[in-house]
Amino acid sequence: MGIRKKIMIGFLSLAALLFFAGMVSLVELLRLSKTTQILLDSSTRNIELSRQMLDAVQDQNTALLQMVVLGRNEFDSLYLSGKQKFDHALAQATVTVKDLSELDSVYNARMRYNEVVSAQLGTYRKDDMDWFVNIYKTSYYELTTAIKNYMISSQSSLGTRASQLEGNAYRATSPGIITLGVAILIVLMFFFLIDLYYIRPVLKITKGLEDYLSLKIPFNVKMEGKDEVFKLKELIESLILVVKNKKAE
Numbered sequence: 001m002g003i004r005k006k007i008m009i010g011f012l013s014l015a016a017l018l019f020f021a022g023m024v025s026l027v028e029l030l031r032l033s034k035t036t037q038i039l040l041d042s043s044t045r046n047i048e049l050s051r052q053m054l055d056a057v058q059d060q061n062t063a064l065l066q067m068v069v070l071g072r073n074e075f076d077s078l079y080l081s082g083k084q085k086f087d088h089a090l091a092q093a094t095v096t097v098k099d100l101s102e103l104d105s106v107y108n109a110r111m112r113y114n115e116v117v118s119a120q121l122g123t124y125r126k127d128d129m130d131w132f133v134n135i136y137k138t139s140y141y142e143l144t145t146a147i148k149n150y151m152i153s154s155q156s157s158l159g160t161r162a163s164q165l166e167g168n169a170y171r172a173t174s175p176g177i178i179t180l181g182v183a184i185l186i187v188l189m190f191f192f193l194i195d196l197y198y199i200r201p202v203l204k205i206t207k208g209l210e211d212y213l214s215l216k217i218p219f220n221v222k223m224e225g226k227d228e229v230f231k232l233k234e235l236i237e238s239l240i241l242v243v244k245n246k247k248a249e
């Protein structure tokens with residue numbers, strides 16, 4: 001195999017290795033980007049749904065306060081609208097969340113809240129304000145606290161998932177780092193082989209030829225192989241032999 005072909009194969013092998021590592025890193029980075037986007041979208045969605053639930057509960061709270069203060073049910077539509085908004089947001093959260101147990105506290109608080117309101121809704125007595133302050137407010141605070149805890153838990157899970165993303169990022173960069181180390185090793189080996197099989201033999205041929213021309217020392221360079229460098233040595237030996245034979249004639 002000739003020098004050109006050997007060097008070409010060496011560089012092509014190195015290029016193929018780097019290309020393969022680059023493709024692996026690209027695939028891992030794309031996967032990491034997709035996972036990160038899904039994580040951010042999920043977190044943003046949970047925060048938005050929590051905000052919608054809090055707004056819906058606040059609408060119901062405002063409607064009930066108006067009904068208690070005024071003693072009329074003309075704000076029933078506002079209460080029902082808030083209830084529908086809450087139920088819709090909770091249903092969306094049920095679809096979005098992976099572990100439904102995260103919503104257990106919200107479900108339970110919502111059930112207690114509905115029971116308290118349903119028992120009082122439609123009756124307007126003088127003790128309505130006492131009910132609102134001493135009974136209703138307790139269930140209201142429990143529900144809003146459960147929603148806020150759900151929002152906080154969503155953010156806490158974001159930290160755990162961020163650690164997972166850090167591991168994914170490490171896996172994405174590892175092939176590139178490993179390949180860089182292997183590439184450096186291959187380059188060093190490539191340099192050593194070129195120096196051993198080509199540069200040193202050429203230097204030996206040059207030194208032997210210089211000694212023959214200047215000092216008349218017989219050209220006797222020991223080499224192994226059948227490549228272009230070895231052929232060059234043989235051609236020089238043949239040329240020297242031709243010159244000697246012409247001089248002998």
